[in-house]
Amino acid sequence: MTPVTTPEEAAHTHAAKRSAALLSVFAALIITLLKLITGIFTGSLGMLSEAAHSGIDLVAAAITFFSVQVSDRPPDEEHNYGHGKIESLSAFVETGLMLASCVWILTEAIRRILFHQDLALTFSIWPFAVLLLSITVDYSRSRTLHRVAVQHNSEALEADAIHFRTDIWSSFAVLLGLAATYSGKHWHLPLLELADPLAAIIVSGIILRVSWKLARRTIDALLDATPAETRAQTRRDLIRDLSAIDGVISVDRVRTRRSGSNYFADVTLGMPRKLTFQRSEQITAAATTAVQRHLPGADVVVHSVPTASVAESVHDRIRAVAARSNLTIHDVSVQEYNHRLHVEQHLEVDETMSLRDAHALATRLEADMRREIPAIAMILTHIESEPATIERPVSLERDRQLEVRLRRAAAAFPEILDIHEVFVTRAHTNGVDRLQVSCHCTLPDDLPMAQVHAVITALEGAFKLDAPEVSRLLIHPEPATDNRG
Structure with a gap:
């Protein structure tokens, strides 16, 4: 039921994601080196914290590139649901690195503020040039990554795009911190000399906020939590569309999960128990299409539960009981006397079955019918043998x-x-x-x-x-x- 992706489409998707991830790695490498050299040269904690942030982004970009390489592999014997979880795992590692950088930046900033150590900075125009270049590069690659991530539904690329958007704001914070610090030194304003470590604290706050959002998404994905995009309104719309399918009596369960860029949906539907197998397959196909309208390309599994409908007649219910026991009956007639039902039916059994076994089979069938339809007062079953031998x-x-x-x-x-x-x-x-x-x-x-x-x-x-x-x-x-x- 799930639309099959052609090899050409899969190759195009993989190439686009790989190209975006590789470009991000090169950009992160250049910016990290420039920030690190400038931070060491000027002694600015803000620049060093930015270098640490960019270094984490470099590691994250490298992990993303690796995960993109692996996540698009098709399912195999060891990974029946594909390799999409590698993107969530890479994001989890990235979260740990970002939290570690926050601890280092906060510790160093507090030390400089409390003990007034390493507050003197070497004035240079290079930090401003590097930060402006970083803002330009981050803006460009965040737009590129976001576009590819949305187009190909990549969780890892979207995480990278979010990081680089926040890098723009953190670079602005360091830029302002450096300007305030140099101004304080020039105008002999001691309070402004604390602007650089304060800017570093702001950067660590931005990193912490991004880490928290990424951690929540990553943990949800690893624990198979319902994807945010299928909660609330989308889930209600999905249940509404499934319920509207002709032949669906009830929507008993809808479960969704995400693995990388792929969605998996597990749907349980109540269907009339008198449906033919062919009609049941048609309803299953319609349900798969309805789910994929909300989750494009989802791998959908539909479970059908035979259910008694309100429109069922007594004859339908009687035949349903026999079908449930894998028995064949015909010529069913129902008559009503004094508001009680009298049933007559013909039961087909194998011609080699003994009378005792056939009678026991008919007795069990009659008991099941009375439990199903309490209004039945009497059942008369004619037992007939169905030829099972080759014609003589x-x-x-x-x-x-x-x-x-x-x-x-x-x-x-x-x-x-x-x-x-x-x-x-x-x-x-x-x-x-x-x-x-x-x-x-x-x-x-x-x-x-x-x-x-x-x-x-x-x-x-x-x-x-x-x-x-x-x-x-x-x-x-x-x-x-x-x-x-």
């Missing part, structure tokens, strides 16, 4: 003689060119075995239908006079050109 030669010979007699009767009609495909069947009706014969009859192409009907009717009469044991003769007329070659 004596019966085959009798059928051959009937065919000979049919051809002999047809020979009396010059319009009949041929009799073929003669079949003899037996029908058991109301305790009586009845023979039925069917055949194909070849007639001239230009014979008027009125004469065709007259010939066929006359043949039926002649054959029944010769074979009165046959209750019915079915003749299919065919033109002569239809049987040539």
Whole structure:
């Protein structure tokens, strides 16, 4: 039911994600080196904290690149649901690195503020140039990553895009901190000398906020929590669309989870228990389509639960009980006396079954029907044997003689060119075995239908006079050109 992604589409998706991730790695490497060199040269904690932040982003970008390489692999014997979870695992590692950087930045900032150590900075224009370059690069790659992530539904690339958007704000904070620190030194304002470590604290706060959001998404994905996009309104819309499918009585359960860029949905639907297998398959296909309208490309599994519908008649309920026990009944009649139901039915059993076993089977079936339909006061079950043996030669010979007699009767009609495909069947009706014969009859192409009907009717009469044991003769007329070659 799930749409199959062509190899070309899969290769295009993988190439786009890989290209975006690789570009992010190179950009993060260059920016990290520039910030680290500038931070060491100027002694700015804000720049060093930014270098640490960019270093984490470099590691995260490298992990993202690796996860993109692995996550698009198809399912195999060890990973039946694919490798999408590697993206969540990489995001989890990234979260730990970001929290560790927060601890280092906060510790160093508090030390400088409390003990007034390393507050003197070497003035240079390079930190401003590096930060402005960093803001430009982060803006460009965050837009690129976000576009590819949305297009291909990649959790890892979207996480990277969020990080780089926050890098823009943290770079602004450090930029302002450096400007305030240099101003304080120039104008001899001691309080402004604390601007650099304060800017570092702001950066760590931004990192902590991003880490918290990423941690929540990562843990939810690893624990198979319901994806945020399928909660609330989307879930209500999904249940509404499933309930609207003709043949769905109830939506008993809807479970969804996400693995990388792929969604998995598990749906349990109540369907009328008298449905044919073919109709049940049609409803399953409609349910799969409904889910994929909300979760494109989702792998959907639909479970059907046979359910008694309000529109079920008594006859339907009786047959449903028999079907539940894998039994075959026919000629069911129901009559009402004094507001109580009296049922008569025919139960088919194997011809080799003993009377004791057949009676016990009928008794259990009747008890199940009374539990299902308390209004039933009496059930009369006629037990019939269903032939399970191969037809004996004596019966085959009798059928051959009937065919000979049919051809002999047809020979009396010059319009009949041929009799073929003669079949003899037996029908058991109301305790009586009845023979039925069917055949194909070849007639001239230009014979008027009125004469065709007259010939066929006359043949039926002649054959029944010769074979009165046959209750019915079915003749299919065919033109002569239809049987040539």
